[in-house]
Amino acid sequence: MMNQTNDHSTDRRKILKGLLLTIASALLPAVGFGEEKTEQAKAWILGDDYNPYEHYWGMGIDINKCIGCGRCAAACKLENPVPKEPFFFRTWVERYRVYEDEDTVIDSPNGAVDGFKPQNEPDKKLTRTFFVPKICNQCDNPPCVQVCPVGATFKTPDGVILVDPEYCIGCRYCIQACPYGARFLHPVTRTAEKCTFCYHRITHDKLPACVEVCPTQARIFGELRKKASPLVRFMRMNKINVLKPSLNTEPKVFYANYDMEVK
Amino acid sequence: MEEITAHLTNLLKEIAGYIYPNEIELHWGLLVVIYPYLTGLVAGAFILASLVKVFNVKEVAPTYRIALLTALAFLIVAPLPLLAHLGHPEKSFEIFLTPNTTSAMAMFGFVYAWYLMAVLLLEIWFDYRQELIIWARESTGIKKWFYKVLSLFSSDTSEKAVKFDHAASRVITIIGIPSAFLLHGYVGFIFGSIKANPWWSSVLMPIVFLFSAIVSGISLVLLLYMIITPMRQKPLDMLCVDKIASYMFYAMIVDFSLEALDFIHRIYESEESIKILAQMVSGKLFTSLVVIQLLIGMIIPLVSITLVKLFKKTPDELRKLIYFVSAIMVQVGIFSTRWNVVIGGQLFSKSFSGLTVYKIQSFLGLEGLLVSLLILLFPFVILYLLVNILPPWKRPEAV
Numbered sequence: 001m002m003n004q005t006n007d008h009s010t011d012r013r014k015i016l017k018g019l020l021l022t023i024a025s026a027l028l029p030a031v032g033f034g035e036e037k038t039e040q041a042k043a044w045i046l047g048d049d050y051n052p053y054e055h056y057w058g059m060g061i062d063i064n065k066c067i068g069c070g071r072c073a074a075a076c077k078l079e080n081p082v083p084k085e086p087f088f089f090r091t092w093v094e095r096y097r098v099y100e101d102e103d104t105v106i107d108s109p110n111g112a113v114d115g116f117k118p119q120n121e122p123d124k125k126l127t128r129t130f131f132v133p134k135i136c137n138q139c140d141n142p143p144c145v146q147v148c149p150v151g152a153t154f155k156t157p158d159g160v161i162l163v164d165p166e167y168c169i170g171c172r173y174c175i176q177a178c179p180y181g182a183r184f185l186h187p188v189t190r191t192a193e194k195c196t197f198c199y200h201r202i203t204h205d206k207l208p209a210c211v212e213v214c215p216t217q218a219r220i221f222g223e224l225r226k227k228a229s230p231l232v233r234f235m236r237m238n239k240i241n242v243l244k245p246s247l248n249t250e251p252k253v254f255y256a257n258y259d260m261e262v263k
Numbered sequence: 264m265e266e267i268t269a270h271l272t273n274l275l276k277e278i279a280g281y282i283y284p285n286e287i288e289l290h291w292g293l294l295v296v297i298y299p300y301l302t303g304l305v306a307g308a309f310i311l312a313s314l315v316k317v318f319n320v321k322e323v324a325p326t327y328r329i330a331l332l333t334a335l336a337f338l339i340v341a342p343l344p345l346l347a348h349l350g351h352p353e354k355s356f357e358i359f360l361t362p363n364t365t366s367a368m369a370m371f372g373f374v375y376a377w378y379l380m381a382v383l384l385l386e387i388w389f390d391y392r393q394e395l396i397i398w399a400r401e402s403t404g405i406k407k408w409f410y411k412v413l414s415l416f417s418s419d420t421s422e423k424a425v426k427f428d429h430a431a432s433r434v435i436t437i438i439g440i441p442s443a444f445l446l447h448g449y450v451g452f453i454f455g456s457i458k459a460n461p462w463w464s465s466v467l468m469p470i471v472f473l474f475s476a477i478v479s480g481i482s483l484v485l486l487l488y489m490i491i492t493p494m495r496q497k498p499l500d501m502l503c504v505d506k507i508a509s510y511m512f513y514a515m516i517v518d519f520s521l522e523a524l525d526f527i528h529r530i531y532e533s534e535e536s537i538k539i540l541a542q543m544v545s546g547k548l549f550t551s552l553v554v555i556q557l558l559i560g561m562i563i564p565l566v567s568i569t570l571v572k573l574f575k576k577t578p579d580e581l582r583k584l585i586y587f588v589s590a591i592m593v594q595v596g597i598f599s600t601r602w603n604v605v606i607g608g609q610l611f612s613k614s615f616s617g618l619t620v621y622k623i624q625s626f627l628g629l630e631g632l633l634v635s636l637l638i639l640l641f642p643f644v645i646l647y648l649l650v651n652i653l654p655p656w657k658r659p660e661a662v
Contacts, residue, residue: 083264083268084264085264085265085268085271086275086284087268087271087284087285087287087288088285089284089285092283092284094281104616105281106280106281106614106616107281108281108283108284110284111284134283143457143458143459145365146365146366147365147366147367147368147456147457148363148366149357149358149362149363149366149368149369149371150354150357150358150361150362150363150369151361151362151363151366167354167357167361168350168351168354169349169350169351169352169354169355169357169358170349170350170351171345171348171349171350171368172290172291172350173366173368173453175285175290176290176291176457176459176460176608176609177457177459178459178613179458179459179613180283180613181282181283181284181285181286181612181613181614182285183285184285184288185288185290185350187264187267187268188264188267189350190350190351191350191351247458247459263281263614263615263616
């Protein structure tokens with residue numbers, strides 16, 4: 001009798017052990033792969049003599065210089081695989097009209113790809129008006145990278161936030177996490193899309209398309225950590241601000257002549 | 264391309280104020296509303312079951328097994344809406360293989376697997392083990408083998424072994440309570456940790472999710488018990504029904520207080536986003552938030568159950584009716600709560616200068632109404648099968 005009971009308890013132990021092992025094996029893949037993604041990104045980098053560790057990119061935008069022609073937004077759509085429909089933008093320009101009664105009207109028809117049409121409201125008096133180009137802020141503390149469940153979006157060593165479409169599962173958590181509305185879901189590939197600072201150009205000693213075409217040099221692109229850089233000079237010569245600083249995303253797009261109405 | 268974006272063109276006309284140009288497409292739709300609704304029911308049903316095992320609330324014992332099976336049925340379906348809403352469902356396994364450790368969403372697979380395998384399946388197995396063995400003995404042919412496999416070929420029905428089963432399921436329930444909290448609190452964290460979105464970003468979010476989950480789960484089990492028992496031509500155990508309704512009532516009071524706290528806190532702090540949120544709540548979200556969530560889903564059931572509690576001589580039939588209708592209203596209210604969190608959080612622009620609209624894209628299609636309805640019905644089909652395979656009311660005579 002005694003023996004029999006022992007046998008059963010051994011059985012039970014075996015079953016429990018088996019169950020525990022099954023559960024444990026389901027948790028195995030938790031061991032990280034994050035580093036691997038960064039390594040792959042390095043291999044993917046285009047120019048052979050381009051060393052991403054020697055650069056750190058940023059952008060300056062002088063609001064006073066922007067004339068709202070929208071060439072930047074148009075050039076971006078030509079240069080990059082951004083759908084032409086007016087719902088998908090890697091960069092766009094906003095127009096702000098601040099009226100005397102403290103009412104502020106903001107618009108960005110088709111992201112300003114076709115520029116702006118004059119709008120006159122004769123019975124209201126304008127106090128100030130200006131254009132604000134917007135783009136992915138390439139945050140140093142990027143919430144989009146933090147939330148991506150599979151690590152498809154990542155920060156390159158030279159500070160640019162990219163998306164690996166091969167990896168992206170299209171959950172859109174990154175789009176929710178971006179405070180600047182800089183991301184969208186590509187309607188055909190069904191993966192997250194965003195500004196890359198024209199990574200294929202900057203790694204070949206060229207400027208991003210939007211910077212290249214700007215007729216007033218409202219956009220300044222360059223190195224953040226090299227003294228001779230035009231961007232560093234821009235940041236020395238102007239009072240600068242970033243968008244939504246309270247969120248601690250640490251943007252690498254810096255605005256000069258920033259107005260309190262800018263959202 | 265034009266076909267894909269046609270629905271967005273129509274939305275353009277309905278935008279009020281300024282929204283960022285990429286914000287016209289609302290990214291998390293009806294399917295993502297369903298996901299927290301389902302997981303909430305799982306967590307809530309499990310908490311009700313744990314009242315029996317851990318806190319020894321004998322009155323609700325008749326619902327113990329229904330609650331467990333309900334939790335399992337809904338847990339099996341919970342990942343489906345998420346899967347259907349992905350841009351690339353075929354790559355979803357990447358969440359398990361290469362999870363990004365800083366992502367709240369990446370933890371989904373592990374929380375889910377833990378809850379399913381380490382808690383629910385184990386607890387159900389220990390609770391049913393003895394009966395599985397008996398059913399295997401009593402059946403013949405395929406059915407015999409089916410139950411043998413389900414019992415994992417165990418055969419010991421001695422008193423000692425059964426005692427061990429009870430002890431084990433008690434221990435698992437004790438582990439299960441924090442796990443259920445984790446499961447739904449975690450879903451709340453997915454939203455609550457998005458600092459870009461002031462409607463979501465709140466430390467209270469996981470707790471509010473949790474208590475609304477408990478409310479919804481208890482109310483669902485109450486409904487199921489009140490429907491299944493007459494179908495079996497058995498009398499309702501009024502002590503049990505009263506007790507469950509009481510627990511639902513208490514959970515609702517906590518839930519209501521937390522939501523009120525969140526609301527008052529927002530208004531009092533009056534941060535940058537308050538104007539656009541006020542505009543949203545008094546406009547596009549008024550019906551679903553104030554009328555459905557608050558009035559129908561919270562205040563009316565609370566008042567009704569309070570009245571039942573005050574007038575102790577309420578006849579059984581009236582009490583049943585009040586509980587039943589209240590539980591249905593609670594379900595509608597909680598679904599609306601999920602809607603208001605998920606959709607509400609995307610109706611205003613992150614520029615805080617405008618509002619957009621949400622329209623369910625179509626009837627057919629992966630993100631259409633039909634799929635959502637099927638996903639909502641599916642747990643009941645699974646529950647029906649589970650109840651047939653594992654009848655919750657057949658207790659072996661030996662015990």
